[in-house]
Amino acid sequence: IRDELRKFSESLADKKEVVAVNKIDLITARKLNSLREMFKKQGINEVYFISALTGKGVKELMRVIAAQLYPDL
Numbered sequence: 001i002r003d004e005l006r007k008f009s010e011s012l013a014d015k016k017e018v019v020a021v022n023k024i025d026l027i028t029a030r031k032l033n034s035l036r037e038m039f040k041k042q043g044i045n046e047v048y049f050i051s052a053l054t055g056k057g058v059k060e061l062m063r064v065i066a067a068q069l070y071p072d073l
Contacts, residue, residue, distance in 0.1 A: 018046075019048065021049050025051040032049060
């Protein structure tokens, strides 16, 4: 995604990102840990694992996004 953004706009590609993985209700804990490790190897340490179906992790993700969009609140 970063490469595609950079092709469109360098300044857009340099903005902070929020990485979220949905549908965690469909995978095992082992697969979840594997995904965490994969992101760490890519230098992405802040990943939010959510389930839109169950709501798990969604509030935390929304708080993080809101804090980035509205830091003075």
